[in-house]
Amino acid sequence: MAYAVELKNVSVKYGNLDALKDVSIQVEEGSFLGIIGPNGAGKTTLLKVILGLIKPEGEVKIFGRPLSQAIDKIGYVPQVSNFDRSFPINVLDVVLMAKLGGKVRFFHQYRKEDIEQAESVLDQLNLLHLKERQIGKLSGGQLQRVLIARGLAVEPEILLLDEPTASVDASSTSQIYELLKELNKEKTIIVVTHDMAAVSSYFDSLACLNEKLYHHGDKHLDQETTKQVFGCPVDLIAHGHPHHVFAPHGEEENND
Numbered sequence: 001m002a003y004a005v006e007l008k009n010v011s012v013k014y015g016n017l018d019a020l021k022d023v024s025i026q027v028e029e030g031s032f033l034g035i036i037g038p039n040g041a042g043k044t045t046l047l048k049v050i051l052g053l054i055k056p057e058g059e060v061k062i063f064g065r066p067l068s069q070a071i072d073k074i075g076y077v078p079q080v081s082n083f084d085r086s087f088p089i090n091v092l093d094v095v096l097m098a099k100l101g102g103k104v105r106f107f108h109q110y111r112k113e114d115i116e117q118a119e120s121v122l123d124q125l126n127l128l129h130l131k132e133r134q135i136g137k138l139s140g141g142q143l144q145r146v147l148i149a150r151g152l153a154v155e156p157e158i159l160l161l162d163e164p165t166a167s168v169d170a171s172s173t174s175q176i177y178e179l180l181k182e183l184n185k186e187k188t189i190i191v192v193t194h195d196m197a198a199v200s201s202y203f204d205s206l207a208c209l210n211e212k213l214y215h216h217g218d219k220h221l222d223q224e225t226t227k228q229v230f231g232c233p234v235d236l237i238a239h240g241h242p243h244h245v246f247a248p249h250g251e252e253e254n255n256d
């Protein structure tokens with residue numbers, strides 16, 4: 001069976017800077033994968049590669065096919081911080097924009113079935129009552145869920161999320177992960193985040209990225225991997241919640 005996403009020896013350079021170096025990963029269909037790494041580790045670059053926005057060295061396959069033939073299988077949820085909240089559009093428009101491939105066209109006439117489908121996604125996420133609300137008037141958690149609705153509006157088989165909990169409080173964080181867990185029953189989910197405190201038991205596998213990909217497998221990370229990736233001891237990164245991510249440290253704990 002083909003992998004949902006497969007990268008082979010993928011590298012990206014910005015000028016002289018190696019943003020990604022020889023990254024290979026195989027993501028099984030139905031996975032809930034967390035990719036963690038510090039700021040500047042190349043997480044957004046990796047998502048852009050999977051979305052076909054950056055052409056890397058190496059190979060990218062989606063369900064065994066070249067990206068160009070399978071791009072419609074992927075939905076994308078951008079970082080809230082990259083989203084202009086002052087933009088004068090309402091929630092339904094944000095979701096419908098997915099149908100335009102992200103291009104903004106004022107006074108565009110959407111097809112009736114597109115509107116019905118966008119409303120149905122909003123309904124699924126308990127957001128339909130907000131459909132007329134201007135996006136600047138949403139809470140951080142609501143805006144994040146609206147962006148997830150937009151990612152879902154293209155009816156993807158794979159949903160990619162960039163820092164989905166960076167702008168929300170702890171209770172919205174669990175709500176968002178509960179929602180993703182529900183969506184994971186039907187879709188492959190890939191989340192990138194630098195926030196290891198927010199990384200939860202929801203993931204069924206974890207990869208560590210810092211230019212290179214250090215670990216990919218089950219959801220337990222060892223001290224050595226995280227030291228390599230983050231360059232500092234595990235407990236500092238996990239903000240006192242190491243049990244969210246890490247297996248018992250065992251003997252390694254004595255080495256600190």
Ligand SMILES: Nc1ncnc2c1ncn2[C@@H]1O[C@H](COP(=O)(O)OP(=O)(O)OP(=O)(O)O)[C@@H](O)[C@H]1O
Pocket residue numbers: 014015017019037038039040041042043044045046194
């Ligand atoms: N268009 C670009 N031109 C030049 N350098 C870039 C460009 N985009 C990203 N970079 C650099 O590439 C590296 C990886 O950036 P990227 O945004 O992929 O990291 P990230 O892990 O998503 O970071 P963050 O967690 O801060 O969002 C960083 O050093 C960044 O400054």
